[in-house]
Amino acid sequence: MSAPRHPGPLPHLVRPADGEAAGTLVLLHGRGADEHDLYGLFDVLDPQRRLTGITVGGPLALGGPVGRHWYVVPRVGFPDPHTFGPTFAELATLLDDELGIDWSTTVVGGFSQGSVMSYALGLGAGRPRPAGILAMSGFIPTTEAWQGDLDARAGLPVLVAHGTHDPVISVEFGRDAVRRLQQAGADVTYHESAVAHQIDPRVVPEVHAWLADRFPERSGAELSPPSGV
DSSP: OOOOBOSSSOOEEEEOOSSSOSEEEEEEOOTTBOTTTTTTHHHHHOTTOOEEEEEEOOSBOOSSSSSBBSSOOSSTTSOOHHHHHHHHHHHHHIIIIISOOOGGGEEEEEETHHHHHHHHHHHBTTOOOOSEEEEESOOOOOOTTOOBOGGGGTTOEEEEEEETTOSSSOHHHHHHHHHHHHHTTOEEEEEEESOSSSOOGGGHHHHHHHHHHHSOOTTOOOOOOOOOO
16 A cells, blocks of 8 residues: 655654753654644653653655655554555664664653554564653554564553543553553553543643653752643
């Protein structure tokens, strides 16, 4: 299955840290958005700007010139391998080689399709182990274009957030990911709330605190909580 592409390489935005970065936070957008969509979350989740923030735009142009996509969706939970495979390889090349990310100090996360790509990067067989995965309203992909290795991620911090009223990606996908990750020994934090296919503002303080635990202050001082979304 072929799909129209946006011209050129994958676009990306970088929000620099103030001073020496304690780590990196990569955020990947959902279907029909772009690299600007989650950029504003950096100052909410990391108000002290201790982390380098990176957002990336997907390569596919589906349904018109506005919005980007990571893969074609023949069935929720099962990305089309002919689009998922090249996209995953292109995204990994950008982050691994072109940007030279140190995955040991990087949390990768996203919303919807961006969450799926984050799982793929963080759980893929032969992939470097990240500092954590932030998965909002997504699923661990099932596709012949990708092979996971959850058993190699024992102890990996993963925060999963999903809405019980999600009509796009059922909450059962979030629950399934949690079960599989817990069985593999990952350190899973799960937030389920009565919302649809969206980022629940009530989960933001929990994500903020979870990120602070991934990148503790060298001085031992605690990070102040965000004032709001």
